[in-house]
Amino acid sequence: MRLEKCWFCSSTIYPGHGIQFVRNDAKIFRFCRSKCHKNFKMKRNPRKVKWTKAYRRVHGKDMTQDSTFEFERKRNRPERYDRNLAENVLKAIPKINKIRSAREERHHKNRMKGKKEKLQKEAMKELEQGISLVKAPSVLQEDPSLTLPKIKVKVSQKQSEENHAMEE
Amino acid sequence: MAATFASRCSRVGRCVIGGLSNCSPSLFTSSHEMICNNLFSQQQRTFIQMRTxxxxxxxxxxxxxxxxxxxxxxxxxxxxxxxxxxxxxxxxxxxxxxxxxxxxxxxxxxxxxxxxxxxxxxxxxxxxxxxxxxxxxxxxxxxxxxxxxxxxxxxxxxxxxxxxxx
The missing domain is CATH 2.40.150.20 (Ribosomal protein L14/L23)
Incomplete structure (x- = not known):
């Protein structure tokens, strides 16, 4: 049993899944699902499609060089069964997975290092540039040019007379 | 040749998304062309039958x-x-x-x-x-x-x- 990698998204293809396309020069393209197959038929480059492993590798999103990847490698010669070896491998698999996940986390942390400061800087800049759009109401009151001039109206008997007239 | 192809594309596009293309033809023609190309390239493959x-x-x-x-x-x-x-x-x-x-x-x-x-x-x-x-x-x-x-x-x-x- 061999677990292949998808040509487009580099995910693992388990037996019985996906489709494989054999070109006339006998190169085999394996796809994990119809999504990847369709993207291949559309002649998309996996390095330019954001959700693929190839894109993430090219753009430094994921860890690329690590000793934990060395264990998962295509071997053309089957390993001769050895009880002790199999036992050790089964023991080692969870350990390796743990180390890899820890390293990946560290890589992600390193990548996101200056993120908070950058965001804050950008926000500050935007605030400075766009402050004219969002002046507080108190500022508007202080600045006479922005408000309508106040008109003083004399309150007198006239008003009541007018009301009477309206009623009539 | 290209013009006829573009017009055919726009006709197909109109039936796909209503009259949307009439409002802004320049913006939508490129996407239509892409869709059409895909339709043409993805031929339905079928059995080997008489006259194949x-x-x-x-x-x-x-x-x-x-x-x-x-x-x-x-x-x-x-x-x-x-x-x-x-x-x-x-x-x-x-x-x-x-x-x-x-x-x-x-x-x-x-x-x-x-x-x-x-x-x-x-x-x-x-x-x-x-x-x-x-x-x-x-x-x-x-x-x-x-x-x-x-x-x-x-x-x-x-x-x-x-x-x-x-």
């Missing part, structure tokens, strides 16, 4: 044959099936002459075929290897990749002649 023209990938002398009967299957032949074909194009001094009726094994089909484990396999083109009535290949060489399913169909001779087995 197949490439001959051995040195029997024939270049192209036309399927006149699939020996198995109601709808037609698939990858690994045997067909009866008539030779449409042939090399001038080969074993097989133009117009002869021959038997052939489909060694490559553009339509996908399920494998024993449930996955699928498909090829670039439709290709055939000419055999006699007993199933022995007429030519002595086979070009290009062939599927390993031929072993189940008892065409081991073709497999041994082939350079690549997919």
């Amino acid at each position: 023209v197949l490439k001959v990938v051995d040195n029997s002398g024939a270049k192209k044959v036309m399927c006149i009967q699939a020996l198995k299957g109601r709808k037609g032949a698939r990858l690994g099936d045997t067909i009866i074909a008539s030779v449409k194009e042939a090399h001038p001094n080969g074993k097989v002459k133009k117009g002869k009726v021959v038997y052939g094994v489909v060694v490559r089909a553009a339509m996908q075929r399920g494998r024993c484990d449930g996955s699928e396999v498909k090829f670039d083109d439709n290709a055939v290897v000419l055999v006699d009535k007993q199933g022995q290949p007429i030519g002595t060489r086979v070009f290009g990749p062939v599927p390993h399913e031929l072993r189940q169909k008892k065409h081991v001779k073709i497999l041994t002649l082939a350079g690549h087995i997919a």
Whole structure:
């Protein structure tokens, strides 16, 4: 049993899944699902499609060089069964997975290092540039040019007379 | 030529998303063209049936044959099936002459075929290897990749002649 990698998204293809396309020069393209197959038929480059492993590798999103990847490698010669070896491998698999996940986390942390400061800087800049759009109401009151001039109206008997007239 | 193509695209597009393209034709034509191209390129692949023209990938002398009967299957032949074909194009001094009726094994089909484990396999083109009535290949060489399913169909001779087995 061999677990292949998808040509487009580099995910693992388990037996019985996906489709494989054999070109006339006998190169085999394996796809994990119809999504990847369709993207291949559309002649998309996996390095330019954001959700693929190839894109993430090219753009430094994921860890690329690590000793934990060395264990998962295509071997053309089957390993001769050895009880002790199999036992050790089964023991080692969870350990390796743990180390890899820890390293990946560290890589992600390193990548996101200056993120908070950058965001804050950008926000500050935007605030400075766009402050004219969002002046507080108190500022508007202080600045006479922005408000309508106040008109003083004399309150007198006239008003009541007018009301009477309206009623009539 | 290009203008007619663009107009056809816009017509197709209009029926897809209503009158949206009328408002801003310049913005939408590019996307329409892309959709249309995809529709044209993704041809629906189907069985090898009567009048299907197949490439001959051995040195029997024939270049192209036309399927006149699939020996198995109601709808037609698939990858690994045997067909009866008539030779449409042939090399001038080969074993097989133009117009002869021959038997052939489909060694490559553009339509996908399920494998024993449930996955699928498909090829670039439709290709055939000419055999006699007993199933022995007429030519002595086979070009290009062939599927390993031929072993189940008892065409081991073709497999041994082939350079690549997919």
